[in-house]
Structure formats: C-alpha cells, structure tokens
Amino acid sequence: MSIPPSGTQRAVRWYPPAYDIRVETVPIPQILEPDDAIVMIKLAGLCGSDLHIYRGHEDVDADLTCGHELIGEVVALGASFHPGATDRPELYSTLRVGDKVVSPFTVSCGECHFCRIGFTCRCIHSTLFGIPKLPGGQAQYTRIPKAGGTLFSLSALAAQGKVDATSVSDSSLLLLADILPTGIFAALQALQHPKILPVLTGRAYPTSGFIPDSAISGQGATTLQRADRVLTIAVVGLGPVGVCATVSLLDMLATIGVQQGLEYNVVAIDPNESRRRKVEAVYAAIDTTSKGSGSFTVASIDEGKQMVQKNSNGAGANAVLEVVGNNSALKLAYELVRPFGLISSVGVHQEPPIPFTGREVYDKNVSFDFGRCPVRAMFPLALEILLKRQDVFGAVGEEASLVEKIVGFDEAKESYELFDKGECGKVLFNPWL
C-alpha cells in the first residue's frame, strides 16, 4: 500500500438545487478500502449528462464534486494490489504507481456476473462518479473504488508490448472515459442485431448460427437482390456522443463492407446547424480509403426524413442510433425506422413515459435497445478506433476536432453556463492550469 499526497486540492463542486457551480478547496482523497486507487487527474471532461445534475433534474439534494470523465496517473494503491493477486482481475497484480490510467464513468468490480459477462455498467457494485457518495473527476485527485476492475492502464498495455498509446494526447485518451465507447455501443447494438444480419450476410431471416441450414426448401421468396443488401442507418443527434457514434459506425461499416461486399448509406441528423457543420468537417477529415462503399449525408430533421426515404427506396432506415435522450428524438427514430428495423437508444432518458402505443410497436415490428454503455468492456475496441481515428480525435480546437478547448478550473463556472446553452462544444478541464 502506498500513500497519496496529504493536504488540500481544488475541485469543481455543484450545490443544489441547480446551476450553482463553485471551485472549492477540499481535502485530497485517501485510500478508504484495500481495492482503492488514488489518481492524480491530468484532464477531466465536461459531459452532456453532467447537465442533468447541473440543471437540477436528478433530485440530488447534497453538494458534490462534479465529473465522470477522467484520465490521470496512479499515485497510491490500496493493500489489494500486489503481484500475488492473480486470482483477481489482472490489474490487481499489475497496476503500478505512476501508471497512466483512464476510468469509465462508473465503478465496476470485474468480479460479479455482470462484469464477467461484459455488462460492466450494471456491476452489482456500480456507482457513478460525480454524485454525493462518490466525488467525481473534476478535481486534482480522485479516489477510484474497485480500481483493479474499474481502471484501464495504458502503461500496463505498453509494458506488455500490446499497444503503445503513450504518444497519444491526453485529450484524445480522455474520450475513452465515456463518449467514444458510448458512440461505439450505439453503433454496435445496431450492427449486431439479428434483424440487421440478413443485410450483412445476404442470407434471409431467420438464419442463425445454431439453426442448421434446413433440408426443407423455403419454397418461398425469390433470392436476395443487390438492393436488399444496402444498409440505411440514421443517426439522430450530433452532439459529442453523436459524433463518436457516427465516426465509429462509419469505421465499422467500412470494415464490414470490405469483408462482405455491403453497401451502406448513413444519414446524420441534427436541427442545430453548428453541430451539422462540425460533423461535415469531421467527415471531410476522415481518410477516404477507410470509408468503404457508402454514402454519407448530414441533414436537418426534414432533410433527414427525405434522405432516408430516398436512400432506402421508401422502406425507411434499417436502424436508427438515437443519441439524444428525449421523446422527440425517440419519435423521430420511430418515424425513420422501417418495419423490422432497430432503434439503438443510448441517450440518458428521464421520467416521461416512452412515447409509443402497443399498436405502434406491434405494427412496425420495432426492436429497441435501451440503456447505458458498458464502457469498461468496450475499452479494447474503443482504443482501436481511437488510434485509427486520430484525424478526428487527436487534436484540440481545430475545425474537425471533437474537443473544442482545454481550460482551467477558473473557467469552470462559465464553461458549464456556455455548455448548458449549447454555446460551446466539448470542454476539458486541466486542474493544474
């Protein structure tokens, strides 16, 4: 067990009921449990879902240290971390003080059923960073519970000769904490769904790995045509997670296209013009050889509806990635999706009832995947895409950059205000500026 610095630190703190951000001096966190690590923060992100608490929508009645996106360096480890801990998740025996680490936005133990099977955001010990009982990353130091399951060590990866991401900027690696994996998750839920499989494979529904090709003639339809293998996907919402979803989707579609001869078209939709301009710049920056055999359109809502109809010969989108988290986005997704299509919804939805009748979902054979990204399980895939797409994720403040600026805590209050009003893009805090 190693000992973190003692004394005080600066942190961005929120006070109820709403809109009250203060930068305060608070104690540096200490090891409380043997599985804890203390991380010195290099960068912490301001995320769209921080705004739910900021606006007072989460019924939180106590003050808290903000933030659930962080990258940093391990400065202290609890007693559980030692070379003999080989019966536990790998990092309990390999994590070292000085390692560069990224954390998902929730704690995951790595040892319960949900962690083992990859649904890490529903770990039985799951806790969100940035709530009263678990101070967040917008500070100089943060305590990470169940750190051998929760953290991802870039230093350990490099030391094992696996992937060396040490030359990648911290502002790029910070995107692993939430928004890039969440975007990938949105795309992956669509591309893995059995209702999309016939388009990807060219074999009609209900083919499946565990159903052998039948000796019985289908005696039914004519065979699939080239037009049946054109995949139309809409992305609804082009905030930072929507950009990550779009970039990841295009990357995966290009891979599948090259492997399997698939054609695709993607329609990225947002009513906000500055967000549309950002996505156009991002697309222009992507190396064209990675785009596969597809088309890409950025559109307002009305333009988007028309493009989806046109691209799909009136059938509608095979899948819609809903990256907003409100009922108007869900309704638009329903309107865009074709019968037997899928809505992959990763927006953080609140209290209102889902805006569909039983008749609507039955009559369109709609499938839905709702919920939070299991970020910890997505890290390996997310790092692959992050390294491939440094053209988008590598820089700060350029036309095609996802991250708009890096500021100190002195600008925290103003940054929350601007971000809340949609007047700035993705902001990161450097707590040492």
Next chain:
Amino acid sequence: MSIPPSGTQRAVRWYPPAYDIRVETVPIPQILEPDDAIVMIKLAGLCGSDLHIYRGHEDVDADLTCGHELIGEVVALGASFHPGATDRPELYSTLRVGDKVVSPFTVSCGECHFCRIGFTCRCIHSTLFGIPKLPGGQAQYTRIPKAGGTLFSLSALAAQGKVDATSVSDSSLLLLADILPTGIFAALQALQHPKILPVLTGRAYPTSGFIPDSAISGQGATTLQRADRVLTIAVVGLGPVGVCATVSLLDMLATIGVQQGLEYNVVAIDPNESRRRKVEAVYAAIDTTSKGSGSFTVASIDEGKQMVQKNSNGAGANAVLEVVGNNSALKLAYELVRPFGLISSVGVHQEPPIPFTGREVYDKNVSFDFGRCPVRAMFPLALEILLKRQDVFGAVGEEASLVEKIVGFDEAKESYELFDKGECGKVLFNPWL
C-alpha cells in the same frame, strides 16, 4: 388457369359491432387475379387474435368471413401458375391442383424487399385473412391472393423428396398457419439476441462475428464461470401460442445445450390453473432425451417471480417471452428480466401506451423485440419442430394435446363464446361436418 366449383358454400361470419357470429350461405370465391389460388378448406382454426375482432376491439364496421388459420387443398389456380414461371417464387411453377397447402395468416408476395429478406409479415402487399376486404378461412373455400408467395405446399415438398409430411394429421399441420411459428419466433428472438450471445458462447460481450479478436488485452474482468452460462428464461402467458413458444424454446435449448454445453432453466408462468395443468401435461409428454441439461417449472405469477429469482441467483431472467399482449404482461416481463436482458413480445398489443418510463428502460438496459411473426419465412423451421414434437402436436383432445377439439360450423357460435370466456382450449372447425 383452372376453374373452382361454382355455387354457394357455408361460412362463419361476424357482424359489427361485437359478439355477433352467424353461419351463412355465401358464394364460393372465384379467381379474381392471375396470382390467386382457390383452396378447399380441410380445417380452420379459432385463434386468440380472432377475439380482438369478435369483441369489437378492432374498429371494424363491416361484416366479414372469419379466420386466419387454414389448411386445405388447391382446387383452382390463376393464369400466373405454369411451368415457365421460373423467374417468380418457386410455387408459381410447381404448385398443382390437388396439392395440400397451408397458408400463413397474412398474404405475402415473395417478391418485395420485405419478403426476399424474410420479413414476410411486412410484405408491401400484406393483408390479413378474415377482414372485410379479404374473407378468412372459416369457410368451405377461400381465395388466396399472391398464392405463389403466400402458400406452402406440403405436396410439393414430398414430391421433391425433401420432407414427407403427408402422414401427419391435418389438425397438426394447421398449427403451422400461425401459432407454432409465432411461438418459435418468440423463442428465436430471444436466443438470437446479441445480449444473450455471451451466455450461449461463453465469450464476454461485446464479442461479435465482424469484430476480430483484439490484440489488445481486455485487462478487465475475471473469466466467465460456469454460473455465467446458466440461461434463465421466463415465458409469460400459457395459452396456445405460449405452449408453442415453450415447446419450441425447450427444443432449441436442448439443441444448443448439446452443441455448446449450456445449462438452462425455463419458468412458464400463467395465472390460470387449467393452462398450467396443460403445460405440465405437455412437458411430461416430451421425450426426455430431447430436453438437454435444463430444468422446467410451471408457475403462477407469484411463484414464477420467486423461481426466476432463485434460478438466477437473484439476477433475473436473461430473456422473457411475452405471449399475452397487454400491459400487465409487459410489466411482469420488465419485473422478471435482468439488467441487459431481453423482452421478446409477440402478443398483439393494442392502443394503450407502452407502460414504461424512459428512466426505467435506461436504468435496466432493456432490449425489446415487438411485433408479428413472419410466418411464411418460418415455415421450414416450424415444420421441423412440428415433426419432431408430434408427442404434443399430433393428437386431438388428449391430456397433452394442444388442440382440444374439432367441431362443425353448427358449433361455431358456441365455440366463440366459450373461447372468449377462457372455457375451452384450441378449437378447429371442419367445414364439412
């Protein structure tokens, strides 16, 4: 083109607004379009979803000939049927007068995108049998539109040496028209879902066919344990479709279990004791060597909740098959399902809004598959299971039989009344008695 009998026939007819069943003499249908066939009905089923019209819940304001489940013999074919029609679905060149055929409950052309890809119930020409514009199967003769795409010919299969189902009883083959494929569809949507895949394969989420095994260490959780590969599935609703879903699910689980070493437990839930007794008798009748490595429980609602908790060590069901079609069944399914679980809903839902808030579906990472079974595309798989499970589907009126009785049209009015009150099981009509 051949010519059907002329003259009149007897048919079961419904009059608005509700509960008004009359057996009437009406004209024998004739070929209206070149793609039509006329089928002489051998048996027609009375289905749970016939009750939506019967009770006046479908806003139908004209009288109609009832029924959407039928098996029969082709007595006339339109001009499209000839040996040279080889550019169209197979049956346009192979179907013959005299063939034994079964029809799905909706028309499907076999030539549009939705048919080619296997989503036949959303054919662009889809029409339900048993509505004012398309007379149903509870008659002596029925007109089948787009018959080369819609029908399934058991005679053609046997003639091609593929599968000879000619010795199977008509009452058994009638189940292919709707309820057996619908039950299979409920089970298949669950077993094909990517959130269930880790349990079936033993590889943690988000593994996928098109994502190569990464060179990057997961660095995360400990490996899957035996307990992670125990699949808990609940069936909510044990009417005739629920019985078909249960039997199909057990059949597929046994196959997967033998292939992949999976353990499973199935909890079949219904508040109605006589339905529970039927399912217990059905299970007892199934050849035990086909059951694989699993357990099976029939339970009331409260018992079912307890069994699912117990069988899953408190996690909840990996998947719930919702075979009822109302909001109390959907709510029960939500309560039973575990985080990252799936609700496969094949019940025919009506106007009420889906009973979940955005927060509920987000917080549990629930996936839903809603909608109608693409029966035409499921025929080959359904026939395989029908032939394997003659112990359940082969007889009439025995303890383990799905079909309770076969009656003539003179008993049609009373049968609707009894079925509406839940006082009888599956009834078939023989229009020639």
